Amino acid sequence: GAVVSQHPSWVICKSGTSVKIECRSLDFQATTMFWYRQFPKQSLMLMATSNEGSKATYEQGVEKDKFLINHASLTLSTLTVTSAHPEDSSFYICSATPRGGARAMNTEAFFGQGTRLTVV
């Protein structure tokens, strides 16, 4: 089946630094990728839609200058958490959909394994 890989799986950074998380579709091209954030014991919250070759679309309440998204190729989207603070500590998950949709593969999207960010 289609694979979406996130890197790193976990990261610890100091407050005030920036952290980049990569999301790669390994065996398909994805014109659209999504970024989610999940706090402990809560559901996934959609942060933004990443479109290849264009600006990301952010959900209401998500600061675009703090969460920088770059989708430079059909297989890679990156999320950079800038000037991270302890409240940014969370589980970040990406998903990707093949060009033309994923219905032939009986799913709407393929998810990465997630990245646990801890800001100290």
Place this chain on the structure above:
Amino acid sequence: DAKTTQPTSMDCAEGRAANLPCNHSTISGNEYVYWYRQIHSQGPQYIIHGLKNNETNEMASLIITEDRKSSTLILPHATLRDTAVYYCIVRVVSNTGKLIFGQGTTLQVKP
């Protein structure tokens, strides 16, 4: 996308069937019912989806009521590895892949 309502948590004995309900009383005619699950600290995993007919695959069965206002996900022989949060999502099928997650049901399979 239509709103869904799921119980917060459920228990199930290992080897027994797990029946997870979902209410979606405002579902539209062109909206599908999707089920995903998330095992602790992993990304969500697709389980099954359907429009109005009952569906079955190697993982589960999906039973949708005739009026489509509710559905039940059935794991026929639950194992400890099925312990996870199960999300019922109602949406129009599209090529975008955008999914909005509700709170889901935490299923605890007990030995």
